[in-house]
Structures are given as C-alpha cells and as structure tokens.
Amino acid sequence: MRGIDYVLKRIGFAVVTIFVAVTINFVLFRLAPGSAVTNLSRVPHATQQLRHALEVQFGLDKSKGEQYVIYLKQLLHGNLGVSFEYEQPVSKELRIALINTLPMVTLGTLFSILIGTLTGVIAAWRRGTPVEALTVSSALGFYSMPTQWLGLMLIIIFSGVLPTGGMTNEFLLNPGFWQHLKDLASHIVLPSLTLGLVLYGEYTLIVRSAMLETLGEDYILTARAKGLKPWTIVRKHALRNAMLPITTLVALSLGYIVAGAILIEIVFSWPGIGRAVYEAVLQRDYPMLQGAFLLLTISVVICNLIADLLYFKLDPRITE
Amino acid sequence: MRKRWLAAAPLIIAALIFATTATGSGKKAAASGGTFRVGTASGIDSLNPFVAFNQDAYSTFEYIYPVLVQYNSHLKFAPFFARSWHSSNHGKTWTFKTQPHAKWSDGKPLTAADAAWTINIAIKYEGGATANLAGLVAHITKASAPNATTLVVHYKQAAGNVLGQFQQFFILPKHIWAQHLGHKGAGLKRFANGAPVVGSGPFNLVKYTPKSIALFQRNSSYWGVKPKVQGFGLQQFSNDDAMVQALKAHQLDALETVPATAIKTLRNSGFAVSDVPGLDQTDFIINSNPKKKKHRELLNLKVKEAFDHAIDRKKIDSVTFLGAAQPANSIIPATTGSWHNPHLKTVSFNLDLANKILDKAGFKRGSGGIRLAHGKKMSYNVITPTDVQSIPRTFQIIQTDFKKIGVQLNQKALDSSTAFSVMSGPNNTYQGFDLAMWDWTALIDPDFMLSVVTCDQYGGWSDSGYCNKKYDRMYSKQQLTPNQTKRRQIVWQMQAYLYKQRPYLWLANDDSVSAVSKSWVGFKNTAQGPFNELNIQGLTQVHQK
Numbered sequence: 001m002r003g004i005d006y007v008l009k010r011i012g013f014a015v016v017t018i019f020v021a022v023t024i025n026f027v028l029f030r031l032a033p034g035s036a037v038t039n040l041s042r043v044p045h046a047t048q049q050l051r052h053a054l055e056v057q058f059g060l061d062k063s064k065g066e067q068y069v070i071y072l073k074q075l076l077h078g079n080l081g082v083s084f085e086y087e088q089p090v091s092k093e094l095r096i097a098l099i100n101t102l103p104m105v106t107l108g109t110l111f112s113i114l115i116g117t118l119t120g121v122i123a124a125w126r127r128g129t130p131v132e133a134l135t136v137s138s139a140l141g142f143y144s145m146p147t148q149w150l151g152l153m154l155i156i157i158f159s160g161v162l163p164t165g166g167m168t169n170e171f172l173l174n175p176g177f178w179q180h181l182k183d184l185a186s187h188i189v190l191p192s193l194t195l196g197l198v199l200y201g202e203y204t205l206i207v208r209s210a211m212l213e214t215l216g217e218d219y220i221l222t223a224r225a226k227g228l229k230p231w232t233i234v235r236k237h238a239l240r241n242a243m244l245p246i247t248t249l250v251a252l253s254l255g256y257i258v259a260g261a262i263l264i265e266i267v268f269s270w271p272g273i274g275r276a277v278y279e280a281v282l283q284r285d286y287p288m289l290q291g292a293f294l295l296l297t298i299s300v301v302i303c304n305l306i307a308d309l310l311y312f313k314l315d316p317r318i319t320e
Numbered sequence: 321m322r323k324r325w326l327a328a329a330p331l332i333i334a335a336l337i338f339a340t341t342a343t344g345s346g347k348k349a350a351a352s353g354g355t356f357r358v359g360t361a362s363g364i365d366s367l368n369p370f371v372a373f374n375q376d377a378y379s380t381f382e383y384i385y386p387v388l389v390q391y392n393s394h395l396k397f398a399p400f401f402a403r404s405w406h407s408s409n410h411g412k413t414w415t416f417k418t419q420p421h422a423k424w425s426d427g428k429p430l431t432a433a434d435a436a437w438t439i440n441i442a443i444k445y446e447g448g449a450t451a452n453l454a455g456l457v458a459h460i461t462k463a464s465a466p467n468a469t470t471l472v473v474h475y476k477q478a479a480g481n482v483l484g485q486f487q488q489f490f491i492l493p494k495h496i497w498a499q500h501l502g503h504k505g506a507g508l509k510r511f512a513n514g515a516p517v518v519g520s521g522p523f524n525l526v527k528y529t530p531k532s533i534a535l536f537q538r539n540s541s542y543w544g545v546k547p548k549v550q551g552f553g554l555q556q557f558s559n560d561d562a563m564v565q566a567l568k569a570h571q572l573d574a575l576e577t578v579p580a581t582a583i584k585t586l587r588n589s590g591f592a593v594s595d596v597p598g599l600d601q602t603d604f605i606i607n608s609n610p611k612k613k614k615h616r617e618l619l620n621l622k623v624k625e626a627f628d629h630a631i632d633r634k635k636i637d638s639v640t641f642l643g644a645a646q647p648a649n650s651i652i653p654a655t656t657g658s659w660h661n662p663h664l665k666t667v668s669f670n671l672d673l674a675n676k677i678l679d680k681a682g683f684k685r686g687s688g689g690i691r692l693a694h695g696k697k698m699s700y701n702v703i704t705p706t707d708v709q710s711i712p713r714t715f716q717i718i719q720t721d722f723k724k725i726g727v728q729l730n731q732k733a734l735d736s737s738t739a740f741s742v743m744s745g746p747n748n749t750y751q752g753f754d755l756a757m758w759d760w761t762a763l764i765d766p767d768f769m770l771s772v773v774t775c776d777q778y779g780g781w782s783d784s785g786y787c788n789k790k791y792d793r794m795y796s797k798q799q800l801t802p803n804q805t806k807r808r809q810i811v812w813q814m815q816a817y818l819y820k821q822r823p824y825l826w827l828a829n830d831d832s833v834s835a836v837s838k839s840w841v842g843f844k845n846t847a848q849g850p851f852n853e854l855n856i857q858g859l860t861q862v863h864q865k
Contacts, residue, residue, distance in 0.1 A: 033741040051780065053451040057509075086530070087371045087509050096530075155562050160569040164562040169571075170533030171357050171553045173526070269557040271531040282707070284737050 003312065010308045014301045021297040022075065025290050026068055032284070058084050058286075071290065080294070081287035085280070090291040093276065098295070100167055101265070101272030104188050105257045108195030108264075113250060115196070116203020123204065124211030125234055135204060143201025151194040151267035163187045165269035191268040195261050199253065206249055210242035217241070243314055251307030255300035354550035355535075356840060356862055358851065359563040360576040363556040364534050367513040367525070369490050370452050375761075376554065376576075378488070378853045380534060384519035385490040386430060388416055388471075389483050390855040395657040395764055397483045398855070400544075401435070401491060402471070411478030411802035416471040422520060422543040424493045430520045430543075432465035437494040439463035439473065445505035456485045480801045484765030488853060493518050522547045522860050531556055536859075548842065548863035554851065567591065567835060574836040574843055576851050579709075580642040583833060591835045594845035597655045598832035601648045602710060602759045604631065604718065604825040607743075609750040609785030615700065617693035618754055622681045624822035628667040629674040630725045631718055636828050640713040644833055648826035650815045651773070652766045655829070655847040659766040661812040664819050674725045683726070691726035699728035703743060703756040705736040711757050714827060729755070740783065748778045750785030758783060759830075764854065766811050770795055773823055786823035839865050 037054045055061045059070060074081055080090035116139075123135040142150070155164045163169070168183045175183060214220065215238050223233045262274035273292060280288035364380055366372040372381075382390075386401035402416040422430040440463055446454035463473045475482075496518050500511040515528040515535075522544060523536035537551040555572065557563035564582045566572045568589055578586060578593060587593050606618050606627070617623050633647035646654075647666040654660045683691040683698065691698040702719075704711045712733070719729045734742060745752035762769045771777060774795050775787035794814045801807040818824075834850045836843040842861035843850055850858040 033738045053448045056448075086366060087368070088512060152559075152561055155565050159565040163571060164565045164569065165557045165559065166532060166555060170527070170529060170555055171355055171535065173535070266558045267562065269531075269559055269562060271529070275531065275558060282735060282737065 006312060007309065010305055014305045017301050018294075018297055021301075022072075022290075022294060023068075025293045025297075026071055029284070029286050029289050030064060030067075054084075075294075080291040083280075083288045084285045085283045085288070090287045093288060094273065094291050094295060097271065097273040097276040100270065101274065102257065103184070104167075104191050104264075104270060104272065105195060105261055107188060108192040108261070109199060109253050109257060111192065111196035112199030112203050113253070116200045117207050117246065119200070120204045120207025120209075121211055121234060121239060123208040124215055124238075125230070127212065127215075132208075136208065139201040139204035139208075141201070142197045143205065145198065147194065147198050147261070147263045148267050150197060151191070151264055154190050154194055155267070158190060162189055164190070167270055191261075191264050191270055194264050194267070203246075203249065207242065207246055210245045211238055214238045214241040244311065247307055247310050247314065251303045251310075252300070255303030256296070257299070354864060356549050356552040356843075356859070357571075357573045358552060358554050358576055359557055359566055359572040359574070360554050360851070361557055361560055361563060362576070363531060364528070364554070365530075367515070367517060367528060368509065368511055369492065370450055370508050372452075375848075375853070376534075376851065379849075379851045380525065380554075381490040382521070382853045383523045383536060383856055383859065384517055384521040384525050385492065386419075386422070386435075386520050387488075387490055388418075388435065388486040390487060391764060392855065393857065395854075397487065400855075401430075402486075405483075407478075407482070407802065412475045414473045414475070414482055416473070418469045418471055419543050420469050423541045424495075424518050424520045425516075425524050425539055425541060426493075426518045427541070428493065428495055429468070430491075430493070431468040432471040433468070434494045435471045435491045436463040436465040437498070438492045439489070441497075441501075441505065441508070442489075445508070449505035449508045453489070456489045458485070477800060478802045480799050480804075480807045481765050481767045482802070484763075484767060487765075488763075493520070522856055523551065526551075531558075545860065547860040549859070552859050552862070567837070570837065573840055574850070575834060576849055578833040578835045580640075580644045580833070582835075583642065583644060586835045590838060592838055592843075593833065593835045594843075594850075595644055595831050595833045596845050597646055597653075597847060598830050598849075599653055599655050599762045599764075599847045600759055600830040600832075601653050601762065602708070602714065602757065602827045602830065603648075604827055605743075605756040605758060605784050606823060606825070607750060607754050607756075607785050608787075608821070608823040610787060611749075611751075612785065613751055615693070615696070615754050617683070617698070618700075620681065621820065621822065622677055623683070623693075624825070626674040626677040626681075626725060627722070627727070628822060628825045629670045629677070630721045630727075631667070631825060631827065632669045632721055633666060633827060634669065635717055636714050639717060640710050641828060641830060644831040645828040646831070648829040649819070650826060651760075651769050651818055651824065652811065652815055653762050653829050653847075656762060656764050656766060658808060659764070659811055661815040661819075663812070664815060667825075669721075671721060671724050678725060685726045689723075689726055690728050697728065698726065699730070700754040701732045702729050703739050703753050704731055704733050705739045705758055706733050707736050708757075708759050710759075710828075710830070715757060743783055743785075744779055750778070750782070756783065757827075767799065770798065770811065770814055773818065784823035786821070788821065791817060791821075836862075841865055 037051055037060060059067055082088065083090050083093050086093060119135045119139065123132045126132050163186055167187050168180065172183065220233060220237055223237050262278050264270065265272045265274040266278060276288065277292045280292065360376060362374060362376045364377045365374040366377060369381055372378065388400060388402040389397045390400040392398040401419050403419055405414060405416045407414045418432045418435065424430050439457060439460060442450045442453040442457045443460055446457065459475045459477060459479045461474045461476055463471060465471055497508065500507040515525050517525045519525065522539055522542050524539045525534060526537045527533060527535035533553055533555050535551065535553040538547050560579045563575060564586065567575055583593055583595065606624055608619065610619065612619060637643060637645045637647060649664045649666045650661055652660045678691060683693050686692045686697060702715060704715060715731050722729050743753045743756055744750060760769065772781040773784060773786040774792050778787065791814065794810055798807050798810040798814065801810060832845060832847055832849050834845045840862055842863055844858045844861060846852050846854055846858065848854050852858060
C-alpha cells in the first residue's frame with residue numbers, strides 16, 4: 001500500500017511539474033525583449049503592412065492573457081501551434097528534428113554510459129595505482145573541455161577521413177538502404193564521439209566516487225575475507241549498491257537526449273532539435289520554443305519518474 | 321578465451337565502422353555525375369515566396385522561377401522572361417513582351433497570364449498573406465495579359481524603380497498556387513511548396529531538406545540557354561570551420577562565402593578564391609532622433625564629424641577583415657555602380673583634427689580625460705548585435721581611438737532581436753540608445769537603402785532614429801522620377817546630404833569572397849556572391865574542366 005502511495009505521489013508530482021513548466025515556458029520567452037515580427041520583417045521591401053500582418057497572424061496583437069488561454073486550449077487538443085519562422089506545424093518541425101537528433105545523441109550517451117561506468121569501476125577498484133591516475137586525469141580532461149572546442153579539434157584531425165558536417169551526404173539522390181546506412185554511420189561518428197567523450201568524463205568520476213564509497217563498507221571487507229573473487233565482489237556487492245546515484249545520472253542523461261546537444265549540432269551542422277531550439281531563440285519563434293521545451297520537460301520528468309520507480313525497486317528503505 | 325573475444329568485440333566493431341565509413345567521404349561523392357556541390361553558411365528558410373526571408377531563398381527563386389528582367393554583368397537591366405518592354409501614358413503603363421512557347425516544369429504553358437495573376441494576387445492580399453511582396457508592387461493598380469506574350473502593368477503614378485522592383489519579383493505558376501488561396505489568400509502562406517517544385521527556371525529544385533540541402537537539376541524544358549552543369553546542390557553548414565574543412569577534403573566543390581580567416585589557407589591549398597567588393601557595409605550608428613532627450617550632444621554635427629575622423633578605417637579593413645574589405649563612405653556602396661556618388665571621399669583618420677573639433681565645440685576634458693557635454697561625461701553604450709561576426713574586433717579598434725579623443729565607449733552586445741527592440745524603444749520612440757554598430761546589405765537599386773533613414777521607417781527599418789522632412793521630400797522625388805539619369809542626380813544629392821548629416825558613420829564595405837575547386841570553371845562571383853538574385857550567371861555557366 002505504501003508502494004502505491006509512493007507511485008501515485010510521484011506521478012502527481014510529475015503532472016504538476018509539467019503544468020508549471022508549460023506556464024513558465026509561456027511567460028519566460030515573452031519576457032525577453034524583441035519579437036518574431038522584428039526579425040522576420042527586417043527584409044528588403046518590408047512594409048508596415050507586413051509587420052501588422054505578421055502580428056495578426058501570430059496572434060501577437062492579442063493580450064498576453066488571451067495568448068496564454070489560446071496556448072492552453074491548443075495544448076489540450078494536442079496542437080503545438082505553427083512555427084512563426086517556417087509557417088509549418090511545430091509538431092512536424094519538432095518530429096523531423098527529433099528523429100535526426102535521437103540516433104546521434106543516443107549513440108554518444110550510450111557510449112559514455114558504457115565506457116564511463118567501466119572506467120569508473122576500474123578506477124575505484126584499482127585505487128592508488130597508475131590505472132586510476134590515468135583514468136581520472138583523462139576523465140577530468142574530457143569533462144573540462146569545452147564541447148565546441150573538442151568538436152572542432154576532431155573535425156581538424158579527421159578532416160578528409162570522415163565528413164565534417166551534415167547528417168548524410170545530401171548530394172546523393174535516392175541512395176539504397178545500405179548505402180544510406182553507411183553514409184549515416186560515417187556522419188554520426190564525430191558528433192557522437194564528441195558527446196560521448198565529454199559525458200564519459202562525468203560518468204567515470206561519478207561512478208568512481210560511488211564505487212569508492214561502497215568499497216569502503218564492512219560488507220565488502222567481509223566478502224574479501226570470505227575469499228570471493230574480485231570481479232564477483234565488484235559485480236554483486238559494490239556495483240549494485242553504487243547504482244543509486246548512477247541511476248539518477250543515467251535517467252537525467254536519457255531525459256536530456258531529446259534536447260539534443262546544441263553546441264555539437266551547431267559545430268557539426270547536424271539538423272537536430274538542439275539547432276532548432278537555438279534558431280528559434282534567435283528568431284523569437286515562441287511556438288517552436290514552447291513545443292521544444294514542453295517536449296524536453298515531459299522527457300525529463302518521465303525519465304525522472306522512471307528513476308524514482310527504479311529507486312523503489314533498488315532501495316528497499318524507501319518502502320520502509 | 322571466448323570471454324576475451326567478447327571483450328574485444330566492441331573495439332573490433334568500432335574499427336570496422338571506422339574502416340567502412342572512412343572510405344565513404346568526399347572522393348566518391350565528387351564523381352556524382354556532374355553535380356556541383358556548394359557549401360553555404362546561410363540557407364533557405366522557406367520555398368514559399370510569401371514566407372521566405374533569407375537571401376538564399378530568394379537566390380533559389382531566381383533559378384527556379386521566371387523573372388521579368390535580370391541584371392547583366394554591368395548591372396544594367398537585361399531581358400529574362402520579358403524579352404522587351406516599354407512605358408507609355410507618361411510612365412504610368414508598362415508593357416512587357418514575354419518569352420513565347422515557354423513551359424512550366426510540369427509541362428503546362430507558362431504565359432504572361434501567370435505574371436499578371438501573380439502581380440494581381442500580390443496586390444489583392446498585400447495587407448495580409450502577400451505582405452511579403454507588397455513593397456515590390458507598390459503603386460501598381462493592376463496587371464493584365466491581353467495575350468499569351470503580353471503583360472501590361474498599370475501604375476497610379478509614374479514610378480522611378482519599376483524594373484528594379486520587377487527584377488526581384490518571381491512569377492508563380494497560377495495553376496499550382498491558385499489552388500492554395502484559402503480564405504482571403506491565407507492559404508498562400510501555408511503552402512509548403514515542397515520539392516520537387518513546379519517552376520520554369522534553368523534548374524528544377526528536386527530535393528530540399530531544411531537546414532541541410534537544396535538540390536537542383538537542369539531543367540530540360542527551360543526556354544533559355546541551358547546550364548552547362550547537370551545540377552548543383554547547396555549544403556548548409558552552421559559552422560564555418562567545418563565548411564572550409566569539407567571543401568579542403570573535397571566533400572564540396574565550392575563555398576558561397578569564405579570567412580576572411582580562411583582566404584589564405586584556401587589559396588595555399590590550391591583553390592581559386594574570388595574576392596570582389598560586395599554589397600554589405602558595416603556602420604557605426606549615431607542615434608539621430610531629433611527628439612532625443614539624453615546626450616543631445618550626439619545631434620551636434622561637429623561631434624559627429626569628430627567621431628568620423630576618429631575611425632581608423634584602414635586598420636579595420638586590415639585587422640578585422642584581413643584585407644577583404646574597402647573603406648566605406650556612403651549609404652549606397654560603390655558596388656551598385658552608377659548609383660554611388662563618386663564625389664564622396666572616405667573621411668580621413670585624424671585624431672588631432674577630431675580633438676580640435678571637439679575642443680572648439682566646447683567639450684572640455686574632465687576626470688580621467690573623458691570630455692564633458694552639458695556637465696555629463698561623454699561616455700556611451702554602444703549596442704552591438706552578436707550575429708555580425710566582424711563587430712567585436714571593429715569595436716575594440718574604435719574604442720581605443722575614441723578614448724584618445726576623450727570619448728568613452730562601452731560595448732553592449734545583444735542578440736539582434738533584442739538589439740533592435742532596445743534601439744527602437746517602447747512605441748518606437750528611439751529614446752533608449754545613443755550609439756550602435758550593425759551592417760546593411762544593399763540592393764543594386766538604391767531605393768531600399770535610401771528608405772531606411774526616412775521618417776516612415778520609424779519602427780520599421782530605421783535603426784538610427786533619423787527623421788528629416790527635407791530628406792524625405794528628396795526620397796519621394798527619386799521614387800517618382802522615371803528618367804533614370806535625373807533620378808541618379810537626386811540619389812547623389814541624397815547621399816551627399818546624408819554624408820554631412822551622419823546618422824551613420826560608414827566603416828567598411830565587405831568583400832564578397834567565394835572559393836571553388838580548380839577542377840571547375842565558370843563559377844562567377846558577384847557583389848552579392850556567386851549564388852545571388854541579380855541574375856542566373858553564377859551557376860548556369862559553371863562546368864567541369
């Protein structure tokens with residue numbers, strides 16, 4: 001019964017969080033000076049008629065309250081509105097950007113989770129040895145590197161070997177499935193690697209820290225005294241207990257996947273959601289921004305909810 | 321043993337991916353059947369002329385839609401879809417004889433009726449759906465097509481820039497667009513006009529992925545001179561360095577625009593770099609709103625003159641633009657040809673003279689060497705938009721020299737939307753700023769650039785708050801002078817007037833720099849770049865060696 005209460009409480013909290021985020025998204029972007037009309041009407045031949053027509057079309061001639069009510073009504077109908085810049089449904093624009101983003105960011109994130117967890121465990125287990133020094137210093141190095149700088153360095157190093165921009169070779173017309181897959185794979189390596197290397201540092205440090213904490217516990221000493229194999233101690237006793245902070249980190253990382261990686265998408269000209277958000281900010285494209293941030297909010301909240309539920313499973317103390 | 325193999329598996333897979341993908345880069349695509357691959361840092365925002373705003377979108381329309389006239393290489397109007405034209409009724413009626421037997425890419429006939437329909441629809445909904453084109457049909461009452469090859473356009477009054485406006489007016493296929501009118505024409509803006517686009521230019525747009533690619537193929541039914549290349553593509557990059565690397569790796573054949581920092585390296589790498597004076601000019605804006613309340617000394621023409629003499633344009637050109645720019649002196653750049661007033665000279669860099677002017681005007685130095693005006697320090701915030709890359713370095717140069725004349729400048733970098741909002745201020749009062757820096761990209765016809773300092777542009781194009789009735793009268797006069805020689809005289813007078821009034825201190829006229837692999841020839845660069853809306857020469861003549 002306590003368990004059901006916990007789950008319901010978490011779900012209720014998630015719903016409230018999404019509603020608050022929706023409202024904040026609406027207010028926040030409108031507080032910023034400038035408007036979409038300002039930018040979109042700064043073209044040759046723009047007339048006062050154009051500016052007025054754009055204001056009416058975007059509903060910016062209405063009061064903020066009216067705009068908010070319209071926005072909520074649209075949301076309830078599953079309508080994210082129409083992009084100011086592209087004049088196309090936001091849901092369509094976001095779907096395309098999201099489909100582009102997911103493979104690249106997922107690959108980079110999975111790379112970092114797998115490698116980071118492995119190196120974090122090794123660093124903790126081989127504490128005080130050159131292996132730990134090497135692992136920690138490389139993790140710190142990558143973690144502290146500006147993402148865009150690392151991306152540019154990889155572009156310079158691999159220029160001529162791997163493509164430096166775009167998601168596929170767009171000059172190919174109607175490529176076959178395998179040709180397209182190979183092409184996509186060649187384009188995805190550098191941006192995913194950049195993301196993976198930066199996140200790898202973070203994972204290594206957190207996993208190492210969590211592992212060191214559990215490796216100092218009495219039950220680990222007992223396991224050693226019982227003559228268990230080192231790998232068994234790590235896998236069955238240390239890593240399991242170190243999973244709590246790691247689970248939170250993984251959940252957060254997965255939640256942020258839909259946000260893309262703005263800097264990486266800019267550096268590698270990747271037509272994903274991060275770049276779409278960046279351009280929407282510059283253009284004050286409120287519907288695009290609201291849609292993108294709503295998507296991000298829902299994703300982060302759901303992943304956190306999953307983490308909470310996993311905690312429920314992983315940590316029996318929660319139900320006590 | 322098996323476990324060791326399993327442990328090594330990720331490494332083997334990674335190596336395999338690398339080995340297979342690494343070979344899939346540039347070299348293979350270079351042989352993709354005569355497709356000329358161009359990299360751009362700009363991009364197409366929409367394929368709908370009622371929605372599009374970006375330069376590359378308009379350049380795209382130039383290649384896929386018929387236009388009545390285009391510029392030749394001497395920037396004179398040349399026939400395009402209109403083979404000849406004349407005006408009558410004291411310049412209030414213009415008659416164009418259009419290309420006979422032309423077809424749209426879907427095989428339907430392209431006639432003067434399509435042109436008349438597009439003009440009339442632009443007029444009909446100019447307050448709403450077609451407001452994007454309203455400026456191009458100003459003063460037109462109606463257009464008609466008495467037969468398939470005759471277009472007649474009627475004006476309220478004789479206009480001075482008829483051909484200049486039509487050079488940018490794209491004719492749309494009536495049989496496609498008429499289906500998308502919707503309520504009061506609103507459907508025109510919602511029509512995505514996705515590829516393949518029905519057009520009638522030298523190329524057909526066959527593939528378009530926003531933020532990625534626009535791919536064009538030679539239009540076999542084109543009524544004009546056929547392009548030499550089979551097709552061309554425009555790949556959009558959001559990072560200049562990656563774009564330059566892609567060219568060097570032969571993943572591209574050309575760059576539409578080359579950053580100044582890459583000119584030398586591309587030349588050294590064996591690429592043909594074309595560097596010609598462009599239409600973009602950076603400027604130092606002085607809030608010239610006559611009703612300005614604070615720092616009214618900035619309205620003093622002597623102060624403006626002193627500021628002008630404190631700008632080291634040669635240094636800006638060599639340091640900021642690495643030599644890929646010329647000192648600027650007028651609102652109409654020299655690259656517009658005869659519209660530029662040749663009598664205007666670049667203001668000299670002379671700090672002694674600037675100091676003397678300020679001393680004589682009574683602005684004494686106060687603490688810290690900063691001059692005082694009406695008891696207050698001559699210390700100003702300079703608003704700079706973050707999206708103009710040359711500005712931060714240029715600002716540093718100006719700031720250092722202004723300090724030497726006792727004027728303190730502080731940079732206030734804002735994104736362009738915020739910058740313009742702050743500059744125009746609440747209710748477009750232009751009270752919220754003193755100085756700013758920005759850039760303008762001129763068109764060949766001077767009407768647009770001359771309009772940006774008219775009173776009518778408050779809240780619109782005005783970023784200087786300048787409003788002067790005498791100037792406005794001159795502006796209206798040039799607009800209504802069909803005789804181009806007489807009009808040019810007025811345009812020159814207006815430039816000379818602004819030269820003294822100084823709402824802008826013109827800094828640099830950036831070069832248009834493009835680069836192309838030496839295995840291609842005929843890629844023609846212009847003041848508006850190789851992929852431009854001046855004409856279709858840039859990409860119809862390019863071909864492999």
